[in-house]
Amino acid sequence: MSWNSLYERSYVPYSSDNSACVVESKSGKYYAGVRIENISYPLTIPAVQAACAICLSEGEIPVRIYTEDSASEQLDYWAGEFNLEIIETNDPPVDDLEDLFQTSEEDFDALPRLKSLLDKAVAPNSDFPVSAILFTEDGYFEGVNVEVSAWTHGICAERVAISKAFAAGYTEFTRLEVHTRKGEISSPCGACRQVISELLPYHDIILHHSDGTQSEHLSLDLLPFSFKSSALKK
Structure with a gap:
């Protein structure tokens, strides 16, 4: 590599x-x-x-x-x-990086895995663990929220999953599923919604709420009037 x-x-x-x-x-x-x-x-x-x-x-x-x-x-x-x-260095240290892509069957139930992922969240500041799974046609990438001492350098579960996917060379996705065990609803924050609207513009977003219910949304509907400008793209 x-x-x-x-x-x-x-x-x-x-x-x-x-x-x-x-x-x-x-x-x-x-x-x-x-x-x-x-x-x-x-x-x-x-x-x-x-x-x-x-x-x-x-x-x-x-x-x-x-x-x-x-x-x-x-x-x-x-x-x-x-x-x-x-x-x-002029060369990356290895030929093959850690493979974070998980294969899945078409009827894969994400919720049990989302629940178990919450234990991997790094949330010492908020104590609010979040998990996300980003799906491709034949598999998925997992994410949890990561917090550090500088709050502005932390990153949400949705964007961790997206970061894994792009680093692995995946850019085509089918849906995103999100879960929290606390709070009124499980929902991407505004920042994640802006990122999602650009990278997954017409995708299903499935939110698994802490009370056991779920809701399904089109990604663009999560952030009406998201920022766009053709003047910025090179």
Whole structure:
């Protein structure tokens, strides 16, 4: 695997600035992250944030990060947060990265898995675990919310699942399912809705609520008048 093959998985229609990195966990597993831009620029997911959040969502602790650019966005924060060793290299450390794609049958029931995923959430600040499963035609990617000391650098379960998918080279999805065990309803936050409306514009969103009910929505209906502008896309 080359950096270029990872860069090509970035979603960068506004800057054309491909970015990727690889995080190594304490147990020796590797997790890739790529830059995922949003037309609402502050909602862009930097490669470093994606890789570290994916690692944490898998119950792992990051110990070092491999990058071709030591000036990568948010690198200083994440390196300081986890005392990461930064390795600048012309080649990613491994040929095959940790495979986070799960295959599933057409009638797969997501709710039991969503419930069990809540225990993997990293939510020391809010104590509000959230789980999400993002489906493709023949499988899915899992996500849980990840919180860190800087609240603004945390990332929601929906966006962790999206980050895993893009890093693995998947961009075509069928539906997204979300669950919380607390609160009145299970629902993507406004920031996630903006990201979802861009990357999954006409997709089914299934919300499994804490009271045992569920509701189904079209993604675009979750955020009427989401921000759009053809003036920004290169």
